[in-house]
Amino acid sequence: MRSGTYKHIEQILKDHPYIDRYIKEREDSISYPYVERDNNVGGGKAQFKNNEGTARVAITIATDKEIIFLKYTKRMVDECLEETDEDTLEIIQELYFKKRSTMTLTGLGRMLNLSRSQVARKRSDFLKR
Structure with a gap:
């Protein structure tokens, strides 16, 4: 096995106890993004504006590549640990x-x-x- 691959797998194992926390942090950053305050005060309010924010957040969390990779990594390490x-x-x-x-x-x-x-x-x- 190449040394770079070996080091990568070792790093995955070192991060394994913290993967649930990483997933939670990523979900929180998607659910509650930092939005810069708008200084442009005044004007009217948009009528008939559809609020699909919750659905969009749920879809984003479900399809986020980082979250998918973290869950996959956790599952693979857990399977290897069960079989050893x-x-x-x-x-x-x-x-x-x-x-x-x-x-x-x-x-x-x-x-x-x-x-x-x-x-x-x-x-x-x-x-x-």
């Missing part, structure tokens, strides 16, 4: 899901009674999946 064994799950949680992980591959190996190369292989197999 206990040791690999512990390795992934320790390396990527903790805020400040202090464990190294050697330290994880000692904790799980595995060699460093076994830990590296399990991590690599998970990232390939």
Whole structure:
């Protein structure tokens, strides 16, 4: 696997615990956009103006590419986590899901009674999946 792809997948795993928050922030930014105040005061009010704002917001949220990608990414990582064994799950949680992980591959190996190369292989197999 290319190193750029490897780093990208690692970053996805590091962001995984926060994906729900990212989705919520994106939905809020679509639902409540910043609208600059109009200084042009006066004039009449438009008659017969249709207000389709709610429908437009719902459609925008449902079709937003960033939200779709975040949901897809979360679903794929969750599926991989469900299919993995206990040791690999512990390795992934320790390396990527903790805020400040202090464990190294050697330290994880000692904790799980595995060699460093076994830990590296399990991590690599998970990232390939």
